[in-house]
Amino acid sequence: MAQYGVGGVKRNLPEPVVILADGNPPTHPAPLSTLQTANTLICTDGAGEKAKMLDRHPDFIIGDMDSHNKASLSHGTDIIELTDQNSTDLEKALDFCIQEGVVSATLLGLSGGREDHMLANFAILSGVSKKMKLSAVTDYHTVHPVSDKEDFSCISNSTVSLLTAHGQPTVTTTGLRFPLQDQCLLSSGHGVSNFAETDKFSVKVAGGIVLVFIRHGD
Amino acid sequence: MAQYGVGGVKRNLPEPVVILADGNPPTHPAPLSTLQTANTLICTDGAGEKAKMLDRHPDFIIGDMDSHNKASLSHGTDIIELTDQNSTDLEKALDFCIQEGVVSATLLGLSGGREDHMLANFAILSGVSKKMKLSAVTDYHTVHPVSDKEDFSCISNSTVSLLTAHGQPTVTTTGLRFPLQDQCLLSSGHGVSNFAETDKFSVKVAGGIVLVFIRHGD
Incomplete structure (x- = not known):
């Protein structure tokens, strides 16, 4: 399994931890509030750009970096590039959280866009909930x-x-x-x-x- | 189980049979072409209005009729009102098809809007595929x-x-x-x-x- 910490030292990921996935960016006040109050914001690949459009600076961008424009990065964002083709960027971000000892996270950007991604995202939300406390906030629901x-x-x-x-x-x-x-x-x-x-x-x-x-x- | 035929006589539902569900109306040429070439168009409840906005007259509207404006109906649409609260309008439409001996159908309007509806719609697509040949066309995929x-x-x-x-x-x-x-x-x-x-x-x-x-x- 990938090791993300340096020399076994875990990073500091203050709660609440929010993961912004690469579906449609949130528009409802509920997910926008979750985004604004995050103390650690992890974005999957192309979602880094979406966070910046919503005036939130990502603390981490994780994924295979096939969608992210690295040149647009501002100072203070850790880029974690992982090219494993057997997992999605959301799975990579959650794996990173588990490695870093994060105990709970809220997921945004799960829905909208391609249906295959969306169905996989909700299956990942369920599957990974055995390992850490997860919920999601969409434009319609808290899940x-x-x-x-x-x-x-x-x-x-x-x-x-x-x-x-x-x-x-x-x-x-x-x-x-x-x-x-x-x-x-x-x-x-x-x-x-x-x-x-x-x-x-x-x-x-x-x-x-x-x-x-x-x-x-x- | 509900009986839809009159005196045991099945209705005439010429192929291809298309069911328009109540997600976002299609915009991509692939689902729009499927809609326009349907010889039987079945709409679930509020999707009847969406079909008319897309210049297609529904042959049947099926559901609990909590979303459909009956006053707007034109001549030639059969309304089948079913109030069972244990199934969604899409399940009611597919149950109707099975009762009427329909052997294959294409589903549109499964995605967009509320995620609970969308996840249920894709689960229904899989579950009912044991009983009849089904596929779906969305704005992104054929499924x-x-x-x-x-x-x-x-x-x-x-x-x-x-x-x-x-x-x-x-x-x-x-x-x-x-x-x-x-x-x-x-x-x-x-x-x-x-x-x-x-x-x-x-x-x-x-x-x-x-x-x-x-x-x-x-």
Whole structure:
């Protein structure tokens, strides 16, 4: 596995750690706020340019550097060039975080653009959530991979969708209008567009991973 | 299961059958051509309005009708209102096709907009492909769910991505720059951005379903 630290010394990556991937740049206030309040901003390859367009200076740019214009770099950005063709730039960025001992991160820029990238990005969000605490903020949702039990806060009556990401999980919910009780999601669309009855709800998952989508307020 | 035919007589749904879902309306010539050459156009709920904006009259509009403006309907569209809250409008449209004996259909409008809908749409594309021959055309790709062996034609050097949709499939390819031989996809990003070396390639899958994304020419 790649070693990123110098002489075994880990870098200082102050929390909150935010990773900006190379989908469409965020436009909604929720992901923009997440971007602005990051204390460590890691961008995948071409997303470095997008961060700068949003007035945020990347602390790290990670990837195969096939999309990034190195000449445009300002001082203070660490470039980590990794050319492994078996993983995407987002996987490289998350691998770097794990190596550096980061325990939680929020992902932006997962969606928009090519659908193959977007589906891979959401699969990576789920897969890597076994190794570190991850969530994502898109222009529509905050997204949490859940494989155990988790309590959530939200705006009352938020739209909440539950989608199977891995395995054949059974799901139990409290606080949702259409409750589930130790139940498999019956079809791909079964968990879409449920609602939080108040400003909190919980989701308990066994036997797999469920992505919980909480829609932002309008 | 819902019965859509009258007195057991199936409706006449001439091929090619196209289903327009309620994601972003297509803008690329590839999905627009698929839309214009449909002999049966089925729209899910709010997608009926999108079809009309693209100068195509829907033959059927199917869904819970929470998004469709019935007053705007022109003559010659069958409205099939189904209020089952456990399935999405796309699942209802595909269930209708299966009931009516449709053997193949092309799906448009799967992507864009809310990510929960988009992920559910691609999961439905894979899941229902066991019951009828399905493909999708987006603004970036033609997408084929593969669970056996399939030969494809494409523009030389097209970008081809392979993503696991169900199970833990082993994959063998011919004609791709980075070949796979009875191999599992190593990670969520492993199959993204391969390339067709000529104008044809094949994919053989065992033990699951793989989505094959063939990128349109520029």
